[in-house]
Amino acid sequence: MTQPSSEDVELQVLLDAIYQRYHYDFREYAEASLRRRVAAALVHFDCETISGLQARVLHEPKVFTELLDFLTVQVSDMFRDPSYFRAIREQVVPWLRTFPTLKVWVAGCSTGEEAWSLAILLAEEGLLDRTLIYATDINPESLRAAEAGIYPLERMALFSKSYLKAGGKKSLSSWYTTSAHSAMLDRSLRKSILFSDHSLATDSVFAEVELISCRNVLIYFDRELQDRAIALMRDSLRRRGYLGLGSRETLRFTSHDAAFEEAAPKERIYRKR
Amino acid sequence: MSTLDAIVIGGSAGALDVLLNLLPQLPRGFSVPIVLVLHVMPRKPSYLVDVLKARAALGVEEAQDKQPLQPGTLYCAPPDYHVLIERGRSLSLSVDDAVHFSRPSIDVLFESAAVALRSRVAGVLLTGGNEDGARGLEAISRAGGITVVQAPKSAQMPHMPEAALARFTPTRVLSSAELGPYLTSLGAPE
Ligand SMILES: C[S@@+](CC[C@H](N)C(=O)[O-])C[C@H]1O[C@@H](n2cnc3c(N)ncnc32)[C@H](O)[C@@H]1O
Numbered sequence: 001m002t003q004p005s006s007e008d009v010e011l012q013v014l015l016d017a018i019y020q021r022y023h024y025d026f027r028e029y030a031e032a033s034l035r036r037r038v039a040a041a042l043v044h045f046d047c048e049t050i051s052g053l054q055a056r057v058l059h060e061p062k063v064f065t066e067l068l069d070f071l072t073v074q075v076s077d078m079f080r081d082p083s084y085f086r087a088i089r090e091q092v093v094p095w096l097r098t099f100p101t102l103k104v105w106v107a108g109c110s111t112g113e114e115a116w117s118l119a120i121l122l123a124e125e126g127l128l129d130r131t132l133i134y135a136t137d138i139n140p141e142s143l144r145a146a147e148a149g150i151y152p153l154e155r156m157a158l159f160s161k162s163y164l165k166a167g168g169k170k171s172l173s174s175w176y177t178t179s180a181h182s183a184m185l186d187r188s189l190r191k192s193i194l195f196s197d198h199s200l201a202t203d204s205v206f207a208e209v210e211l212i213s214c215r216n217v218l219i220y221f222d223r224e225l226q227d228r229a230i231a232l233m234r235d236s237l238r239r240r241g242y243l244g245l246g247s248r249e250t251l252r253f254t255s256h257d258a259a260f261e262e263a264a265p266k267e268r269i270y271r272k273r
Numbered sequence: 274m275s276t277l278d279a280i281v282i283g284g285s286a287g288a289l290d291v292l293l294n295l296l297p298q299l300p301r302g303f304s305v306p307i308v309l310v311l312h313v314m315p316r317k318p319s320y321l322v323d324v325l326k327a328r329a330a331l332g333v334e335e336a337q338d339k340q341p342l343q344p345g346t347l348y349c350a351p352p353d354y355h356v357l358i359e360r361g362r363s364l365s366l367s368v369d370d371a372v373h374f375s376r377p378s379i380d381v382l383f384e385s386a387a388v389a390l391r392s393r394v395a396g397v398l399l400t401g402g403n404e405d406g407a408r409g410l411e412a413i414s415r416a417g418g419i420t421v422v423q424a425p426k427s428a429q430m431p432h433m434p435e436a437a438l439a440r441f442t443p444t445r446v447l448s449s450a451e452l453g454p455y456l457t458s459l460g461a462p463e
Contacts, residue, residue, distance in 0.1 A: 030359060030367075031360065032357035032359050033367040033381075036381065036385075037369065075367050075369075075370075216368050219368075222359070223339055226453075229444045239392055247351075248366050249337075249338050250338065250339075252337070253363075254339070
């Protein structure tokens with residue numbers, strides 16, 4: 001192995017400092033893209049070196065809050081990959097129907113689009129009244145936005161198209177009210193969703209659930225952290241419960257492949273054995 | 274033995290034709306993994322893989338997250354994801370912001386390869402109509418890797434190779450006809 005560069009060392013020290021000072025653990029995130037985001041943060045905070053950024057992060061909590069937006073990636077859409085939601089509707093919902101009460105966990109919910117989408121889907125299937133959706137993330141600002149459930153009006157056209165492709169039963173507009181520039185999702189959905197802070201890297205099991213949707217979160221973890229997060233999700237799932245991942249994520253290269261079977265292989269929906 | 278851990282290839286407008294011509298020339302025993310970012314992907318994700326597979330002796334797959342790199346395999350970036358190389362010689366995906374309006378972006382792949390593989394990577398920048406890839410290829414050059422730019426004259430869209438040539442002097446500037454023999458020599462077993 002070659003010697004680590006000074007930048008390699010600085011990055012590790014920054015992540016250690018963040019962990020010790022703020023208890024956010026980015027030490028086992030996939031390095032290549034994390035490095036790009038730290039580089040973007042250096043530009044934003046006008047720091048020449050990672051060490052310079054580290055000093056500011058340690059001494060100015062506000063800088064850390066802002067840095068969180070660089071370290072985490074807040075990209076989401078309602079009904080992103082419509083075929084995934086269609087598969088949930090067609091292949092998972094029939095099993096969910098057999099339970100008198102249901103718990104669903106959206107892990108890494110970002111600004112809420114995925115959780116609200118599932119709430120709509122379950123409402124249309126007549127299941128939302130008996131369901132509690134836990135929507136968790138580590139980014140407090142995203143959680144606040146998720147809870148508000150208000151999105152720019154110009155995004156709704158894409159969301160509506162995806163909703164229909166996903167097998168939506170009405171029109172998405174029946175699930176929100178509009179004002180001049182934004183759309184607010186129906187408050188009747190809100191009472192079934194519990195938004196809260198939870199980290200797949202540092203926190204533990206908090207409930208037994210029938211379905212977990214964790215999409216495009218694991219790609220930001222290295223293999224060891226993926227293993228930790230998947231073990232946590234496996235332990236949170238009821239026997240035969242379902243786990244849905246992002247469209248290019250797979251359990252194949254993790255240690256937990258054998259604990260699950262493929263339920264909808266193309267949609268990356270797995271089922272606990 | 275090849276001294277390379279990977280060959281990374283990027284291209285945009287016109288690059289599919291170059292690849293369709295290049296791939297049949299690379300032998301099955303090719304000893305180096307190849308990772309490819311192509312803009313203007315056909316809409317159906319599996320379509321690009323199928324088209325390339327039909328022409329290639331190598332294995333062709335769509336890149337999966339945390340997949341270890343295997344010799345003799347070409348990995349295509351999936352639509353709407355960046356693909357990056359990690360130090361452990363595996364691939365990572367991300368949905369970070371587009372770079373040069375592109376996701377996947379060539380710069381993202383190339384810069385990650387420069388950090389992870391240092392001098393043990395060759396970067397190849399093909400024809401294209403924007404500047405994605407120029408910065409990344411320069412990063413590979415600075416890390417001591419091999420850099421190849423398609424000769425602007427042989428490029429359907431010269432902008433992308435020209436942007437690289439404006440930044441630094443690559444190891445080779447090759448016409449599309451010269452690419453096959455050169456890459457074959459890079460990936461020759463033993
Ligand atoms: C690209 S977004 C995915 C959003 C949503 N799941 C979707 O697919 O539309 C990734 C999310 O993972 C969250 N995240 C990152 N690290 C996490 C961790 N350790 N535990 C929980 N969530 C995390 C980020 O804050 C971000 O909101």
